Amino acid sequence: MTHRFVAAVTACLLAGGSAVVFSSSTATATPPALSADDGIADAFIVDSYYDATSFRVLDGNTRFAAELTAGNYVHQRFQLTTALGVGGYNKNKVTDLYLYGNEEHKLRVLDGATGFQSSLLATAWSLSGEYRLGDVDGDGRGDIYRMNLSAGIVTTWTAVSGFATTQQVQLPRTGLSRWQVGERDGDWQSDIFVWQGSGSAPTAVLSGFSNFQTDLGVVGLAAGSGELADMTGDGVSDRVDATHNYSAGPTRYDIRVYDGATGFTTQLGDVVSNVDLGYGSHFFASVPRIEGNTEGEWVPYDDDENPDPTDETLYPGQVVDARDSSGPNPQILGGMSTFDTIPWSQWAACGVFDSRNKGVKAYWRKSWHQRMNGSYATLRCGDEHRSGARAAYGYRYIKLKHGPMDALNSKWASIATKAGEGWQDFAAWALNLTAKDPDTVVNAGATRFCMDRVFGLYADETLLERFRAVLILGETGQRIMNLIPVSVPASGAGYKCIKPDTVQNQILWSIAPRVQ
Amino acid sequence: MGHQLNRALRDRARHYVTVASGSEPRADWRRPQGKIKLLGNDQLEIPLWDDIGILTVDPDYLREVLGIDDEELIVDLVEWGLAYDFGPPDVQPDAYRQAEASIADRLRAALTGRFEVVSGLS
Numbered sequence: 001m002t003h004r005f006v007a008a009v010t011a012c013l014l015a016g017g018s019a020v021v022f023s024s025s026t027a028t029a030t031p032p033a034l035s036a037d038d039g040i041a042d043a044f045i046v047d048s049y050y051d052a053t054s055f056r057v058l059d060g061n062t063r064f065a066a067e068l069t070a071g072n073y074v075h076q077r078f079q080l081t082t083a084l085g086v087g088g089y090n091k092n093k094v095t096d097l098y099l100y101g102n103e104e105h106k107l108r109v110l111d112g113a114t115g116f117q118s119s120l121l122a123t124a125w126s127l128s129g130e131y132r133l134g135d136v137d138g139d140g141r142g143d144i145y146r147m148n149l150s151a152g153i154v155t156t157w158t159a160v161s162g163f164a165t166t167q168q169v170q171l172p173r174t175g176l177s178r179w180q181v182g183e184r185d186g187d188w189q190s191d192i193f194v195w196q197g198s199g200s201a202p203t204a205v206l207s208g209f210s211n212f213q214t215d216l217g218v219v220g221l222a223a224g225s226g227e228l229a230d231m232t233g234d235g236v237s238d239r240v241d242a243t244h245n246y247s248a249g250p251t252r253y254d255i256r257v258y259d260g261a262t263g264f265t266t267q268l269g270d271v272v273s274n275v276d277l278g279y280g281s282h283f284f285a286s287v288p289r290i291e292g293n294t295e296g297e298w299v300p301y302d303d304d305e306n307p308d309p310t311d312e313t314l315y316p317g318q319v320v321d322a323r324d325s326s327g328p329n330p331q332i333l334g335g336m337s338t339f340d341t342i343p344w345s346q347w348a349a350c351g352v353f354d355s356r357n358k359g360v361k362a363y364w365r366k367s368w369h370q371r372m373n374g375s376y377a378t379l380r381c382g383d384e385h386r387s388g389a390r391a392a393y394g395y396r397y398i399k400l401k402h403g404p405m406d407a408l409n410s411k412w413a414s415i416a417t418k419a420g421e422g423w424q425d426f427a428a429w430a431l432n433l434t435a436k437d438p439d440t441v442v443n444a445g446a447t448r449f450c451m452d453r454v455f456g457l458y459a460d461e462t463l464l465e466r467f468r469a470v471l472i473l474g475e476t477g478q479r480i481m482n483l484i485p486v487s488v489p490a491s492g493a494g495y496k497c498i499k500p501d502t503v504q505n506q507i508l509w510s511i512a513p514r515v516q
Numbered sequence: 517m518g519h520q521l522n523r524a525l526r527d528r529a530r531h532y533v534t535v536a537s538g539s540e541p542r543a544d545w546r547r548p549q550g551k552i553k554l555l556g557n558d559q560l561e562i563p564l565w566d567d568i569g570i571l572t573v574d575p576d577y578l579r580e581v582l583g584i585d586d587e588e589l590i591v592d593l594v595e596w597g598l599a600y601d602f603g604p605p606d607v608q609p610d611a612y613r614q615a616e617a618s619i620a621d622r623l624r625a626a627l628t629g630r631f632e633v634v635s636g637l638s
Contacts, residue, residue, distance in 0.1 A: 389603045411569055472558040482558045487569050489544035495570045500536035
């Protein structure tokens with residue numbers, strides 16, 4: 001028997017769905033046939049039967065007319081499970097299948113590269129509530145979301161942590177009845193769409209980039225029960241309404257697509273009638289993006305700028321200091337952001353006996369380059385001075401060079417004093433914003449990345465200081481090497497990531513500074 | 517007399533001095549405040565600071581504001597600035613320190629009576 005599987009990404013999932021199951025058999029599997037890697041979502045259809053599960057994929061690019069692949073997956077009779085969805089787990093651009101074992105009470109991720117014949121992960125899990133797949137941290141991997149709509153609380157588990165790290169976020173909207181996870185602003189961090197089924201309440205699209213605190217604003221989703229998928233390849237989720245057409249048959253649906261780029265107000269083409277979406281589950285989704293690059297390859301690097309094997313592992317949002325947290329990271333609003341206060345840095349202390357590997361705090365950042373690994377950078381205690389081939393880096397280095405006792409009159413401290421803040425809090429605030437929402441990102445040669453952002457410090461309407469934070473990351477973008485504060489002249493020139501000498505510069509991202 | 521730390525860096529320094537000259541609007545320029553500090557930093561080609569911060573990224577500033585007419589000194593300074601990002605085997609620490617001391621001495625000589633230069637801060 002030929003075993004063929006198909007998959008897609010960022011599909012929604014619902015606890016208690018159809019009985020897709022996995023097999024522990026050792027039968028030779030045919031590598032899975034993937035959905036079309038054209039950026040346009042395909043329909044991924046799963047039907048479960050007595051001892052097998054059938055898969056079909058319909059090509060979205062042909063308005064679901066062309067069947068890309070179909071096959072059966074044989075499994076043990078009456079074994080398991082609930083299909084959680086499909087997504088990229090292991091960064092190989094092959095979609096994996098997320099399942100919950102109803103009997104074993106485990107979350108399993110079945111490897112698409114082996115035709116779902118092997119588990120990439122099997123971890124104890126408790127299924128409760130409604131789930132979706134999306135990308136919390138922008139790393140291209142399928143993360144899990146669970147929603148409590150009445151309380152407006154979303155819980156997420158990241159793939160990068162093996163679903164061990166949980167984050168709960170209170171949303172600014174409560175009491176709504178429907179939700180989906182999709183991409184509204186094209187920044188790779190999935191946004192949460194919430195609305196009322198009746199269409200009576202305002203719809204909100206809560207930006208993943210802002211930790212779901214900012215409403216990106218969109219209208220027109222309230223009616224219907226649309227799923228979200230990118231049907232145009234523009235990186236923005238469109239609304240896909242699949243409506244049962246019982247008169248045509250029990251598995252027949254009519255599909256309408258509404259353009260996300262217009263706030264779902266424009267229907268794309270005519271209705272596609274009589275599409276066989278099966279009896280079980282169906283998802284509309286695309287092939288996983290891999291960490292911001294399309295190469296599908298990871299370049300191995302092994303030098304002093306790579307994380308040390310003994311580096312303490314931190315995740316963004318994790319507080320390692322013993323003091324009470326003042327809350328999550330500052331909410332990033334995108335565009336021009338204003339802040340009345342600077343939050344506590346949440347930096348762990350670096351005592352004289354602490355290892356250079358000790359984590360101080362981790363910061364989200366996108367993966368801008370194939371050499372840039374993972375979805376965040378970590379500030380560690382580091383070293384004040386170069387030690388052979390290993391450059392100085394981290395908190396101790398920043399403190400030495402730019403902190404309160406430095407030879408350069410403490411730029412961070414001088415700016416912070418104007419703001420009435422402590423230098424650490426101020427530097428951490430600027431670091432967080434620069435890492436997450438930079439003006440410029442440059443691949444600065446083979447061993448460094450450079451990110452910068454311009455800030456303005458105002459007293460009422462008076463500009464007290466305009467400065468640029470220049471963030472230097474190591475070879476894989478994981479280690480925070482340095483954070484340099486510099487004054488910005490009126491022209492915007494001066495020390496920054498983009499150099500007059502462009503020999504070593506590869507500009508990965510650049511927008512005009514938002515503070516002029 | 518120039519100190520060559522690394523041939524590739526030397527070539528890049530010469531290139532930088534050529535292409536970065538005139539890169540800053542002169543309206544941005546200011547006279548140094550306090551002592552001029554020779555201090556390397558990541559991705560910093562002209563490693564000179566004053567009480568305000570980094571002085572410039574434009575070699576013309578060295579010529580026109582500081583009055584340095586020794587082109588080899590300017591290239592040496594940029595090469596040393598570029599070398600900051602490298603350790604052995606690309607740049608030997610002893611040679612780096614020797615170059616720092618030499619450049620500081622030559623800067624002091626070039627700026628005598630106008631600006632005070634300090635080094636050894638890093």
